[in-house]
Amino acid sequence: MPVIVHHLNDSRSQRILFLLEELSIPYEIKHYQRGSDRRAPKALYDVHPLGKSPVITTESGRVIAESGAIVDYLINEYAKDGSFRPTNGEAKLDDTFWSHFAEGSLMPALVMKLIFSIIPQQAPFLVRPLASAICSGVVSSFVDPEVGKLLKFISGELAKKKTTTSTSSTSAGGSPWFAGGDAQGNPTAADFMMLFPLEALVAGGRAPKGMQIDEGIKRYVEEAHKRPAYQRALEKGGKYSYA
Template sequence: MTIIVHHLNNSRSQRVLWLLEELEIPYEIRHYQRGADKRAPKELYQVHPLGKSPVITDDNRQGKVIAESGAIVEYLVRNYGQGKAVVKDQERLDEDVFFSHFAEGSLMPALVLKLIFGIIPTQAPFLVKPLVKAICGGVEQAFVNPEVNSKIKFVGDELETRGGGKQWLAGGDKDGNPTAADYQMAFPLEAAVAGRVKDLPQSIKNYVEMIHSRPAYKRALEKGGPYDYAK
């Protein structure tokens, strides 16, 4: 019996692999590849109605299926962590909860909007491409970029107070290892460092480098396969 990770390339499921490696939980990977439209394949709908990744199947609990990376992180830490990935200093529990939700509730939607408005002009018919590019560029400049920049500045400032990005967001667990906030924040900040955001604060770059230097992260990367955001 084991945990199965339904792993989509270049997706949030990479952080689930990292967590499993840190917790030293046996798991199996089932690989899925994005189509030409960059979307997840239809096969994932057979696993969960949302048809997205990450999704895990827990064979230890009668094939229980868990979707959404935040829910997966909480589930694995609660049921298999044995005290790992739990904030050592309970005074900082609110920080752990905040950043766990901020990652997908605020930061990632802004980055996705930036990605979408960058893609739309490339998909437009040739004759209207200049017009579409101008409109998307205007929206991005007026609305999207200010949202992205304010959130990136917030994270950069927060990390600066944490050793310039060389400490975990909520102080780490009893052994000094990452907690839920770090697993959740990893993907959007990796995406930002990989090119979605220019002129990033050094504290964010330091934080992502710290994540990438973890032996458990390297093992997860080797098992998960090519991952554009680890370059």
């Protein structure tokens, strides 16, 4: 059987569809919709005990969760010609770093900001003003400075790579991939991991108050969105708020 993607709308599983389209391998999608609470449905718990997406079922029937594990598995299993892999040792270190940075540093900060924006909405009416004041204070004094620091770091690294990488290791339009791309200029694991949080920042309004998203980050997202594989993944995945 082909790979099955257990795909939740507006979730990290969109990055897995993007990778599968780049790999040009057969796969099926099982769609799941968020409830009114924006959480995944209980049906996902029948697939994996964590009830999260993305989750894939491999051709052999094994269930794999967690984006990073899925991206590594798919590239190692299906990209046998060296495609979607960095071209040298230094680039491999970059690829590993950004793959972990996406979920280890960037996404926790963005999720924290999202949670503090939801808490006042869910609080009882009488305590909502107090909850809002507390959450706003935490965001302004702790969360936004952390997100801002991360964004400045990302912007600086993208700008640095744009001036130091050769044309053969950059994406279309001259914007470099985070690890320089493969030998043909395709994205690597780092890009499939980094795209979702950057999409959320650009389209979801999660930048710190008063801070503009750097043009380099916007161009990076735009170049990824232009890729035919991304467009096919978007069409198959369905409505996606961050495209």
